[in-house]
Amino acid sequence: MFSPSLWRSTWAILRKDLRAELRGRVAINTLLLFAITTVVLVSFRLGPLGISRDQRAVTSIAVLLWIAIFFAAMSGLSRSFVAEEEAGTAPLLRLAASPAAVFAGKLLYNLLLVAVLEALVVLLFAALMNLRVGNPGLFAASLAAGGVGLGVATTIIAALVARASVRGALFTVLAFPLLLPLLVVAVGATELALAGAGWSKAWPELRLLAAYVLALLAASLLLFEQVWEG
Amino acid sequence: MSTRYNQFGDMLKLLLGVWLGTVMLAMFLWVPPHEGLGNLGRIIIVHVPTAWVTVLAFLISAIYSGLYLRRRRPEHDDRALAAAEAGLLFSILATVTGSVFAKAVWGSFWNWDPRETSIFVLLLIYAAYLALRSAIEDDERRRRLAAVYSLLAFITVPFLIFVIPRIAESTLHPNCALLATSNCEGVTLGLEGSGAPKVSLLGERKVELLDIQERDGVAIARVEVTEPGATSRAILEPSINQRTGQPVEMPEIGGTRFRLKLERLEGERASLNIEQPGSSGLLRNSRTLLTFLASLAGFTGLFYWIYRVRAAVLGIQGRLAEEGVL
Numbered sequence: 001m002f003s004p005s006l007w008r009s010t011w012a013i014l015r016k017d018l019r020a021e022l023r024g025r026v027a028i029n030t031l032l033l034f035a036i037t038t039v040v041l042v043s044f045r046l047g048p049l050g051i052s053r054d055q056r057a058v059t060s061i062a063v064l065l066w067i068a069i070f071f072a073a074m075s076g077l078s079r080s081f082v083a084e085e086e087a088g089t090a091p092l093l094r095l096a097a098s099p100a101a102v103f104a105g106k107l108l109y110n111l112l113l114v115a116v117l118e119a120l121v122v123l124l125f126a127a128l129m130n131l132r133v134g135n136p137g138l139f140a141a142s143l144a145a146g147g148v149g150l151g152v153a154t155t156i157i158a159a160l161v162a163r164a165s166v167r168g169a170l171f172t173v174l175a176f177p178l179l180l181p182l183l184v185v186a187v188g189a190t191e192l193a194l195a196g197a198g199w200s201k202a203w204p205e206l207r208l209l210a211a212y213v214l215a216l217l218a219a220s221l222l223l224f225e226q227v228w229e230g
Numbered sequence: 231m232s233t234r235y236n237q238f239g240d241m242l243k244l245l246l247g248v249w250l251g252t253v254m255l256a257m258f259l260w261v262p263p264h265e266g267l268g269n270l271g272r273i274i275i276v277h278v279p280t281a282w283v284t285v286l287a288f289l290i291s292a293i294y295s296g297l298y299l300r301r302r303r304p305e306h307d308d309r310a311l312a313a314a315e316a317g318l319l320f321s322i323l324a325t326v327t328g329s330v331f332a333k334a335v336w337g338s339f340w341n342w343d344p345r346e347t348s349i350f351v352l353l354l355i356y357a358a359y360l361a362l363r364s365a366i367e368d369d370e371r372r373r374r375l376a377a378v379y380s381l382l383a384f385i386t387v388p389f390l391i392f393v394i395p396r397i398a399e400s401t402l403h404p405n406c407a408l409l410a411t412s413n414c415e416g417v418t419l420g421l422e423g424s425g426a427p428k429v430s431l432l433g434e435r436k437v438e439l440l441d442i443q444e445r446d447g448v449a450i451a452r453v454e455v456t457e458p459g460a461t462s463r464a465i466l467e468p469s470i471n472q473r474t475g476q477p478v479e480m481p482e483i484g485g486t487r488f489r490l491k492l493e494r495l496e497g498e499r500a501s502l503n504i505e506q507p508g509s510s511g512l513l514r515n516s517r518t519l520l521t522f523l524a525s526l527a528g529f530t531g532l533f534y535w536i537y538r539v540r541a542a543v544l545g546i547q548g549r550l551a552e553e554g555v556l
Contacts (some may be wrong), residue, residue, distance in 0.1 A: 078492065161374050164365040171362050177354040178382060181389040184347075212389050217384040223378045226299050 006104070011096040013105025026083075031076035031117050038068040039121065052130040062191040066146070066183055068121050069114075072120070077113060078171045080106045081162035084195035090162070094230055103155065103224040110158075111151040118143050134196020142193055142202070145209035146186030152213060153178050156220040159227045174194065182212050184189060225227035246535060248249045250528040256521045264518075275521055279529035282351055287317030287533060289358075292384035295377035296518040302488075304548055307373040310380060311363070312540035316533055318356040325349055336488075348390040355383045360464030369551075416493060419453075424498035432504060433482070437490075439500055440465065447472050450479075451492050451500045457484055468492040468502070480505055 021027055042064050043052075051057050082089040093102060122143070125131040133139045157175050161167045189205040257275040264271025294310035297303075328346070329339045340346060362379055366372035419439035420426025429438045436456040443450045450469040457463065466481040470492045480489035484502070494501040 160362070160379060161365075163371065164362065164375070165367075166365055170361060170365050174358050174379060177351050177358055178350055178386045180347075180354075181386060208389070212386070213390075215383075215385050219382055223299075223381060226374055227378050230375070 004097065009101035010104040010108070010186070013093075013097060013102060014112075016024050017105065017109040018039065019111075020083070027076045027079040027113060028116065030079075031072050031113060032120060034072040034075045034089060035068055035117060035121050036124065038152065039124040039128055042068070043124075047128050048130060053061070054055050055132075058105055058191050058194040061125070061131065062095070062187050062194055064129070065121060065125055065190060068124075068144075069150070070096060070179070070183060072117055072121070073114060073150050073154060074172045074175060076117075077110050077151075078161060078167060079160040080110055080155065081158040082167055085162045094228065099225045099228045102228060103159075106159075107151060108154045110155045111148065114147045114151045114154075118147050118219045131194075135193045135202075136188060138197070138202050139193035141185055141206060142189035142209070144211060145189070145206060145223055146182060147184040149186070149209065149213045149216065150179065152216050152220055154183070156216075156224060156227070159224065174210065178216075182209065243535065246528065248530060249524070253521060253525045253528050254515075257525070261521050262438050262515060262520050263514075265528075266336065270331065270334050272519075273327055273332045274518075275525045276501065277324060277327040277331060278522070279526045280320045280327065281349065282526060283529050283533045284317055284321040284324050284349065286530065287320060287537070288355075288384070288387070289350060289548075290537070292380055295380035295384075298373060298377045299381070304369075304373065305545060307377065308544035308548065309537070309541045310377060312537045312544060314356055314359050315540060316536045318353070318360070319536075320529075320533060321349060321353045321356060325353065344390075348387070351387065352392055352473060355387065359383070369548075416491075416501055418499055418501045420499040426499045432502060437500075437502060442495070442500060447494070448478055449495045451495070451502070453490065453500075453502065455483055455490065466490050470495055470508070 020139070042201075043050075046052050046064070052061060081090075085091060097105075122131070152173055157171060161170045161174065164170055182196070185205050185208050189202050189209065192205065193201045232245050236378070242383060253275065257272050261272060261275065263269050266330055283548075291310045291313040294306045294313065298306040298310060310500055325346075328349070332341060332343075333339045359376060359379055363376045417430045417432050417437065418426050419428060419437065421431055421439060421442065422428065429436065431437070432455075438454045438456075440452040440454055443452070448469050450467050452465060452467055454463060454465050463482055464484055468490045469478040470476070471478050474496065475494075477491050477493070480491045482489055489505040491503050491505040492500060493503050
């Protein structure tokens with residue numbers, strides 16, 4: 001399945017999307033501004049001098065962190081496919097690359113955006129919300145697992161809504177039920193990491209996140225061809 | 231041929247009406263009140279079958295969505311849509327009946343119990359599926375993309391139904407028989423010097439053993455129970471008959487139908503547990519069991535009827551649209 005030509009076209013699509021993004025910076029600006037807005041708003045009352053000083057506020061911090069990530073992702077991550085439809089370039093892409101390569105390229109692009117977004121949100125939380133991480137390795141693992149799930153789900157759903165009307169609203173409506181299990185578990189894992197719990201305590205959460213990501217990825221790979229059809 | 235078929239269908243329809251009517255009457259008149267829940271226990275006759283139909287509808291919708299993607303026959307999509315619409319209806323019924331029961335028994339309409347979470351997500355998925363369909367103009371594309379979404383949801387929902395209840399700390403639903411959570415085992419508390427802790431958590435509540443008294447072969451444990459968030463506290467006195475080992479008093483815990491039970495007493499150690507209303511066999515009574523099974527069959531039949539009629543109507547609509555009448 002993963003032939004050399006597939007890798008090449010995947011890589012080419014990723015590079016094309018990155019180049020287009022760096023020229024227009026639509027998705028990245030939306031993501032970053034949304035994240036900054038959320039964190040600043042939260043920080044005004046709960047921030048450096050508010051409840052975030054309290055050692056026991058880990059639950060609130062974990063929930064707020066994922067709210068900032070989730071809603072910023074909802075605002076920017078549908079661009080990958082919506083932009084192709086708006087510019088009318090989707091038919092050409094269908095001719096130029098196989099569906100697997102298109103999906104893989106767009107997925108990598110979305111994963112990169114999620115990584116940038118998470119890094120920014122964590123930095124903002126460190127600066128504005130007294131973020132103290134008890135177990136940094138576990139914190140990184142929970143963000144990575146949750147982020148990969150977010151990336152996979154947003155890629156396939158962006159492809160679904162690209163040719164519907166009212167895309168923006170529909171994107172969130174469709175993504176939320178699929179992502180709810182992921183978010184609930186990711187918040188739990190992040191909370192444990194902030195509180196400094198050991199790996200063995202968070203193992204069930206991490207295993208569940210991994211299983212969820214794998215199931216969603218397998219389903220998306222199988223179904224994408226049907227979505228991408230002309 | 232077709233008239234005979236119609237007559238048979240009419241008879242089945244009539245039978246279904248009489249059947250469900252009988253079930254409703256039996257639910258109020260024939261089924262005895264439940265030991266722990268009293269008349270509130272009757273809700274199981276309606277609540278559980280509607281929840282079961284919700285899941286069944288979800289399954290049928292996913293199967294026909296898969297078939298549509300494989301064969302591309304519009305009838306399959308009509309069935310997937312009809313099942314999803316009926317599923318939305320029944321999930322609302324299950325949510326409302328459950329919510330009324332939760333208010334009466336657990337003290338609030340909504341608690342984010344794992345079961346409540348999963349039915350809520352099913353509701354969201356049905357709504358999202360219908361929203362997606364209404365946003366796509368082209369018939370073929372609408373069917374294809376809706377089927378894909380239905381299958382994606384079908385992959386992710388089991389994570390809620392089967393996995394989250396297992397990792398959740400507590401559940402209010404009487405399901406210790408199905409899912410062993412930390413609530414099921416109870417806690418053992420001891421007085422000072424007994425080696426067991428004096429204070430512990432029972433589910434979400436803090437319990438503290440104050441002392442143990444004995445009167446005429448009945449041992450009474452004085453326990454202070456603090457509600458989550460320390461909103462209120464009360465001293466309860468569950469007791470046990472030491473000769474027979476049977477509990478004597480099981481006081482209710484602050485505003486709910488949960489009861490505090492003294493399970494065992496060994497020296498200065500007391501084993502406490504929460505007696506969940508309904509965990510002592512909702513279906514143990516044979517009349518309740520029979521009515522419940524009849525209701526399950528009746529609601530499944532009702533769902534099937536709604537689903538078939540709706541699928542047939544969608545099929546006719548599709549054909550009329552193709553011929554340009556609509």
